[in-house]
Amino acid sequence: MSLLLEVRDLDKRFGGLHVTRSVSFQVVAGERLALIGPNGAGKTTLVNQVSGVLRPDAGEICLQGEDVTPRSQAQRVRAGLARTFQITTLAPHFAVQRQVELALFEREGLTGRAWRSIDAYPALQAEALALLERLGLRSQAGVATQDLAYGEQRLVEMALALALRPKVLLLDEPMAGVPKGDGARLLDALDSLPRDLGVLIIEHDMDLVFRFATRILVLADGAVLADGTPDEIRSDPKVRAAYLGN
Ligand SMILES: Nc1ncnc2c1ncn2[C@@H]1O[C@H](COP(=O)(O)OP(=O)(O)O)[C@@H](O)[C@H]1O
Ligand SMILES: [Mg+2]
Numbered sequence: 001m002s003l004l005l006e007v008r009d010l011d012k013r014f015g016g017l018h019v020t021r022s023v024s025f026q027v028v029a030g031e032r033l034a035l036i037g038p039n040g041a042g043k044t045t046l047v048n049q050v051s052g053v054l055r056p057d058a059g060e061i062c063l064q065g066e067d068v069t070p071r072s073q074a075q076r077v078r079a080g081l082a083r084t085f086q087i088t089t090l091a092p093h094f095a096v097q098r099q100v101e102l103a104l105f106e107r108e109g110l111t112g113r114a115w116r117s118i119d120a121y122p123a124l125q126a127e128a129l130a131l132l133e134r135l136g137l138r139s140q141a142g143v144a145t146q147d148l149a150y151g152e153q154r155l156v157e158m159a160l161a162l163a164l165r166p167k168v169l170l171l172d173e174p175m176a177g178v179p180k181g182d183g184a185r186l187l188d189a190l191d192s193l194p195r196d197l198g199v200l201i202i203e204h205d206m207d208l209v210f211r212f213a214t215r216i217l218v219l220a221d222g223a224v225l226a227d228g229t230p231d232e233i234r235s236d237p238k239v240r241a242a243y244l245g246n
Pocket of ligand 2: 043044045
């Protein structure tokens with residue numbers, strides 16, 4: 001299995017608060033790694049260091065063998081690391097298909113060209129539609145993203161991240177705020193992600209975690225408490241005591 005993401009001895013303090021304590025883990029191709037742990041365990045802080053939002057105080061983040069620790073968020077995206085971002089900060093009046101086409105244009109370095117030229121790129125149009133199909137959004141291609149249900153907007157965010165053809169996808173609580181009724185569509189979308197993509201997901205919904213993850217990393221007080229298969233994590237006494245309860 002090819003190693004996509006390697007995090008080594010990451011360390012981060014906020015003043016006197018030690019929030020990431022020598023954290024190491026790996027993501028190989030095709031892996032679905034769930035990051036779990038109680039509130040305040042340092043999950044978001046850890047993922048922010050991986051994506052480049054925050055600089056670690058020590059340690060390295062390697063993407064396909066390249067040390068990207070000094071690299072900006074944009075450089076990491078170009079190196080194959082994508083995270084979902086809030087659709088509401090983009091152009092909410094744009095139709096779903098246009099949003100995805102814009103992301104594809106960006107990827108291809110065509111953004112500076114005249115916008116009329118989208119029709120001149122049938123391959124990109126087809127790719128946009130294929131992405132929407134994959135995520136179950138095909139019938140909403142012409143709908144403005146601001147008119148979509150919240151759960152559907154999360155799917156568009158996923159489409160935009162996938163449009164960049166990442167090797168590793170970071171998902172920070174994709175189910176947060178999504179009504180129960182829309183959960184199944186999101187699960188279907190997660191199941192339809194490209195097989196060889198590496199996925200790092202933070203999620204509180206343990207049903208989703210244990211259904212989706214191939215490996216689970218448990219964080220507690222900023223340090224790795226356990227790292228193993230869902231079965232190993234489920235039966236780990238340390239994890240049960242610290243987090244999962246009985
Ligand atoms: N920018 C910040 N400045 C100071 N403390 C922070 C900052 N961000 C997070 N923290 C603290 O770091 C700890 C870990 O937070 P966080 O990474 O958000 O945990 P989680 O995502 O697991 O709930 C918490 O104690 C939080 O209060
Ligand atoms: Mg968090």
